[in-house]
Amino acid sequence: MWHHVSFHQRTCAQNNFHPLMFGESNFLQLMSEENLNLRQNVSRIESDDEYDSELDDFIDDGPEETEDYSKHIREIFGYDKSKYNDFDEDDECMESNFGQVLKEEFNSAKIGIMEDLEDIKMEQMEKRKKMMKKKKLK
Missing domain, CATH: 1.20.5 (Single alpha-helices involved in coiled-coils or other helix-helix interfaces)
Structure with a gap:
């Protein structure tokens, strides 16, 4: 399919590059076979939802997301938030013109x-x- 097109034209078409997008020297550097091979060998993750068999043995012993740390801290220190619900005396005098x-x-x-x-x-x-x-x- 690509046998009648030059290497330069083929790589431009494959990588969506155009010579006018870059300066002449930068474009030639981008199009060098070494750089193209490096870019083509880079593996990309297609999706985060993709199944990975290496993670089958992975055990997450971390806390569950639904665990309420604040509740445990309040129990330890005996803090009762409802005790201060009706206590508004401290900010009554904070209004001024x-x-x-x-x-x-x-x-x-x-x-x-x-x-x-x-x-x-x-x-x-x-x-x-x-x-x-x-x-x-x-």
Whole structure:
């Protein structure tokens, strides 16, 4: 069937390659007999559902998918989720409007600036102490 067609044309047709798909040098490299033989020898799995006789002896001792680990952990630690169903007191005060958020942000920024100024003063005092010690040693 392929005896009247060149090797180049035959491999292009078999592998759905076309010279315009690649640059000239890349195409020639792809079409080399060595590369084609490597690609043709690669085995492919046709389907995951395909029966494999080598797996007949394979035993899966792992946990079943239906096993509930959380249930066992709750039993060990005595945790009862229903005990906390009606406990909503902790988030009642978490609602605030834009003005309250803005006020809190302002206060936080003010406190942060005051802490930074205090740190700067402490660093300056430490530098002065070091300078005084150096002067005394000389």
